[in-house]
Amino acid sequence: MQCRVCDSNNLEIAVDLGSQPWCNHFLKPEEIGQEPFYPLRVLYCHNCGTVQLDYTVKKEIMFGDHTYLSGVTRSLSEHFRNVAEEVDSRFFQDTQNKSVLDIGSNDGTQLKHFQTLGYDVLGVESSKTTAKIANAAGVPTLNDFFNLEVVQRLNRKFHVINAAGVFFHLEELHSVTEGIREALRDDGVFVVQFLYMKRIVENLAFDQIYHEHLLYYNLNTIEVLLNRHGLSMFDADISPIHGGSIIGFVTHKGKKAASDRLQFLRQLEVKEKSNELSTYLEFAQRIEQMKCGNLTYLAQAKQQGKKIFGFGAPVKGNTMLNYFGVGTNYIDCLVEKNELRRGLYSPGMHIPIVIEQELEALPDIYYVLAWNFKKEILSNNQHLIDQGIEFYFPVNPKEA
Template structure:
């Protein structure tokens, strides 16, 4: 395969998570007796530019034109966007004259956080069902995929952007180079593109293999991200790791010379080199850690099943479908998935075929398998009474552990 960033041909596979269905194409009950399409889910490493990527692309129109994920259902994420918006407004001195454009804006959760500052806002989102939610909340939203053509349209409509953002979407991009060309087109000469993407370094350190799925085509380090932007005349001038989603890379990108390059960029380059993120052996070790986790989790679930204990999934996130399907976990070991998002109620997790039910609609199990482990602190606070009544949380990532009431901090 050709590398998605540098077009090099030296991409070597290191992890095969088996053929899997599209993780967010939830199964309605009337199709429960049909096998959905499955596609290879394999990760590879480019020896030329160090980008980690999957080798099979499901067309974006199939994955994103109708979408069951909405940003606003998780308090942790809403608060993260509120704090990030305030930080960016202050840092770059933004005001009512400035335009902020959010790529993959979903239900407008991030853009809503700019309302107190009076910024002009424009979301770009391909999923028509969540565009309706955004517009109902007062967020102007263009119902299109973001690319070079869409950027021209937005610029003609609203003018150039002082700030362009993309959170949790940048690794989704099938039209990767067209998207970056669009950012170049839309950005003011001194404007800033701020991207937040799950950090490959965090994935490695946490064995967070479940963040690999068909929607996520690329997995970035600073080094591979810089290679992409350099091809289009942009540079990363600041970088950090923010805690959301188990560790996300936040890169601030602009035209060369428009902003001074921070010491944080040089420090992260050196840290990535020291940790071996540019060597293939690191990823072979990552794959071995995944197999060890698989063995430990299956042993635990089989033991609980033999003891007659019930286990439900806590949430039905996309990453959960990766874990369940890669490890061969279905309704024999995990009977239900409890969800807050009404777009998912009554459906089945693809592949695994575990029924998704509304939280509280079925009796609580002996233990919950926490698939959205990146929000574990929020869940522990919400479910303290469940744990105090003898329940347990099985947290598979970053390492397998079982949390009970004995592990909770004492109530104030």
């Protein structure tokens, strides 16, 4: 295999999470036991330091249609509003006829906030269901896989290009990055929002490793990719969203100097050896210890006769459940808000999903798989905590 970023052949396995199903393939009852399994291994590139999966589940399988909706979670929508307002106030507040392109625009949640600020918006979304929802909500959305060919068809340039939680998904990585360079105005800003691998390691959030996430970036490694395509990051900040994400501001190479905070974050990666193999090998050992600790906790709770429900059915939760081997032997059901997951089962472990409003009884323990929205979950469920229901967070993210 060649490195997805720099084409080097000098790669080494750093983390092996075994054979797992594609974790966004929530199952209908008749599909249980029929789901395919794929290797889930993280490789380290000795040339550029990028960590990445060695196996690609085809994008048409993973992104042609799925049940994830950005708008379900209030704190994510609030985060997107903040991003839109920051981009506008910093770069384009007095600009006429301003425009934004969102790659992997999902149900249009991010673009709605740009619409409020007066932008002409366009989303490109590969999932049929979510693109349809966005268009119905008045957010113009092209149902397609974004790449250079799509940009050439559109034949227009944008003030802002946004990619939130999508840049690590890309099978056509170089075509997409070249497409961004081509579609970005000379004075434009590309806003790239991605899970920060440094923070994933610190949080021990290994569940954020799954087949949709082909690459895991630090600042050092994403800049290798951007520079290769004539783009350059000039500023970045860490947001607490999803346990720690980078909001990176990018433009054409040579246009803007790196900010002080970007340079500080780069230096921190060097100081803390964030892009070295030894860090990832230690990460793998800590994942094993975490597995033992969680299985001990769950087994003791069951021995005490406690009823355990999963809180949320996020895609990443399936990495954890499958790697730990946690199914209905420990957890009765997964409680969800997202109506698109009604009546479905988790891939691999086959835990039934129940919509929150339809619960007939409450558990003694909520095993929180949607841990990245910890603050919102605890705030919304204080009444249950007051009743004595325990909320157990297998991952406890540090604040950004």
